[in-house]
Amino acid sequence: MKDFKIIEWLGDRIRIIDQTKLPHEEVFIELCDYREVADAIKELRIRGAPDIGVAAAYGLALGAQTIETGSKDDFMAKLRPVSETLSSSRPTAVNLFWALERMNRVAKSGEEVSQIKAELLAEAQRIEAENDEANHRLSEFGAELIPNGSTVLTHCNAGSLATAAYGTALGVIKKASEQGKRVKVYATETRPLLQGARLTTWELLKENIPVILITDNMAGYFMNKGKIDCVIVGADRIAANGDTANKIGTYGVAVLAKEHKIPFYVAAPTSTLDMSLATGDLIPIEQRGAEEVTEKFGKRTAPEGVKVYSPAFDVTPARLIDAIITEKGVARVPYTESLAALFE
Ligand code: MRU
Numbered sequence: 253m254k255d256f257k258i259i260e261w262l263g264d265r266i267r268i269i270d271q272t273k274l275p276h277e278e279v280f281i282e283l284c285d286y287r288e289v290a291d292a293i294k295e296l297r298i299r300g301a302p303d304i305g306v307a308a309a310y311g312l313a314l315g316a317q318t319i320e321t322g323s324k325d326d327f328m329a330k331l332r333p334v335s336e337t338l339s340s341s342r343p344t345a346v347n348l349f350w351a352l353e354r355m356n357r358v359a360k361s362g363e364e365v366s367q368i369k370a371e372l373l374a375e376a377q378r379i380e381a382e383n384d385e386a387n388h389r390l391s392e393f394g395a396e397l398i399p400n401g402s403t404v405l406t407h408c409n410a411g412s413l414a415t416a417a418y419g420t421a422l423g424v425i426k427k428a429s430e431q432g433k434r435v436k437v438y439a440t441e442t443r444p445l446l447q448g449a450r451l452t453t454w455e456l457l458k459e460n461i462p463v464i465l466i467t468d469n470m471a472g473y474f475m476n477k478g479k480i481d482c483v484i485v486g487a488d489r490i491a492a493n494g495d496t497a498n499k500i501g502t503y504g505v506a507v508l509a510k511e512h513k514i515p516f517y518v519a520a521p522t523s524t525l526d527m528s529l530a531t532g533d534l535i536p537i538e539q540r541g542a543e544e545v546t547e548k549f550g551k552r553t554a555p556e557g558v559k560v561y562s563p564a565f566d567v568t569p570a571r572l573i574d575a576i577i578t579e580k581g582v583a584r585v586p587y588t589e590s591l592a593a594l595f596e
Pocket residue numbers: 296299300301302345407408409410411414415419420421447485486487488498499500564
């Protein structure tokens with residue numbers, strides 16, 4: 253976002269834009285304690301895989317600052333609950349665990365407590381900077397896949413709000429547009445929390461990129477009418493074989509894209525790859541509260557007592573994905589080899 257920072261370190265606290273209030277209100281809140289950071293992640297005030305990773309890194313740096321001891325052993329013992337609280341905030345986006353692992357490694361390798369605290373902050377700042385760089389680079393690779401005059405469908409929000417940076421799926425679209433290509437976007441509403449309707453359209457309107465909002469169940473209609481040239485989505489966790497967890501509904505869009513022979517692309521930094529998981533079946537899927545489905549903006553939309561299932565993510569099998577766009581290059585089938593090659 254050109255006009256403001258999604259996450260800002262203020263020395264003894266973190267300032268974020270509260271994404272639950274968008275698009276009606278641009279409200280910034282200050283998080284003064286690591287528990288508040290964990291709660292903000294849980295409540296989706298901060299959301300999107302890379303954004304959650306950056307927030308968790310700053311959250312750990314914030315928690316570390318308040319530990320008062322001169323002993324490294326004591327410091328490490330007190331840092332553990334900070335890390336555990338942050339890592340228990342949401343289960344699916346691997347960027348959270350990736351960032352905390354990096355931060356814990358830095359803490360372990362330090363010697364003096366004051367020096368470790370400074371290094372933790374420096375590492376969080378590095379994670380943020382590297383993430384932005386990765387977003388730009390993958391967007392450049394991705395833009396090559398977008399012909400001039402394309403209409404792109406995207407699901408959920410994988411822009412600046414979701415990354416605290418340039419964006420992944422929306423980064424690709426923004427880059428293509430900056431290169432002078434004419435690009436139009438169909439944004440799905442993204443039930444139940446409306447990240448597409450509230451956030452993607454808000455971002456794209458700010459960027460002056462033409463966007464049309466559709467409900468999730470309209471995707472097939474517009475594909476069948478020949479209105480969509482390709483699909484680009486972000487990811488919360490990609491297994492070693494390319495199976496990709498992303499916002500619930502992504503799988504359905506991918507199946508529809510296959511039926512209509514429309515290319516389906518995933519754009520994500522390599523921090524979203526979980527090479528420790530052989531397939532997507534092993535990705536933990538977050539289950540959210542029933543009220544997110546039965547209530548809309550404080551108004552009940554379903555009868556009291558109705559049973560609800562609400563998985564926040566689904567897994568799109570690698571066979572439905574035409575390419576995975578990362579900052580290290582574009583991977584294609586067979587993903588087990590092409591994704592592993594990104595790390596060589
Ligand atoms: O529940 P959310 O809003 O955190 O889910 C976000 C998504 O599914 C995004 O598509 C994904 O994190 C990629 S963000 C670049």
